Amino acid sequence: MLGMVRNWFDRIFAEEETVVLLIIISVILLLILSLGHVLIPIIASTVLAFLMQGVIARLAAVGARPWLAMTIAYGLFITLFFGVIILLLPLVWQQLVTLVQELPTMLRKLQQVLMLLPERSELFNEAQIREWMALATAEFGSMGQYVVSFSLAQLPNLVGVLINIVLIPILVFFFLKDKQMILGWFASFLPNRRPLLTAVWLEMNDQVANYVRGKAIEIVIVGVTSYIAFSLMSLNYAALLALTVGLSVVIPYIGAAVVTIPVLLVGYLQWGWGGEFWTLCIVSGVIQALDGNVLVPLLFSEAVNMHPVAIIAAVLVFGGIWGMWGVFFAIPLATLVKAILYAWPRVDEVEATVPAEVE
Known part of the structure; x- marks a missing residue:
């Protein structure tokens, strides 16, 4: 039994570098699970820097100098960042408050519709429907009190949000300006010979960059398209619903x-x-169909070559561990696991390289 365990351990940790990779992953997971709420500005800034790095690469490809490309990209980021905060968020918040205030009226209308179900089906009875509506009313009522009554109890949260609004642009600036220096500092703690870490880094750098940029573009396109469609139809809470559709x-x-x-x-x-x-049903279906069959293949192509079952499992696992951030990064994290499994050296590969190194 001990021999089997030893052989398995030798096969998994065939090289010293694999132990280093395991330590790095363990430290990152420990930091995320223990200090995830504190690291939100750094994580968000890293994601945004990934987005702007794509703009810098495009500008450099057409001959722009590095400082000019970074200045244009950062200016674009600042414009979009504060544009969303100043223009979009107040509108969404206003519609959310209005929705919460009108929820009792909407729930009464919904109850009137549901009360017709017992007449059409034996699966439902009036007592069940009243119980459901009472539960829904209680849940929405508690949510409404939290949204509408923005009291001094939320002041510390507001201060934290304001601090993040200031910190994120600063962090993005330094991530863009000192990218090579920061990466070099991290690399100084790693072994000089690191083929496994290099292989994993190269694949993850490409995969995460493509995924984050593509997903951001998809959110913007789907959200803006939904808002235009909902506004033309005069649908209530158009901005709030369009933001929800975009984030979905x-x-x-x-x-x-x-x-x-x-x-x-x-x-x-x-x-x-x-x-x-x-008409709303048709419009909503067309937007979702175009997103899934045209926009997603166009943006991602074969960048994330994973089976749908693996993607759904990754969303469930990482979302359960890390909430919304885990859902957003589920595919990159699953890609990281896949890259590690494919790049992880096998004991036979290590033995095959020994003679060449000795010679």
């Missing part, structure tokens, strides 16, 4: 199905079974 693309396969429910529910409570409601 972060969760592959599941997000589109889940976010369709509140969109159609708001449309039904506003228009009933009229032509506007069925």
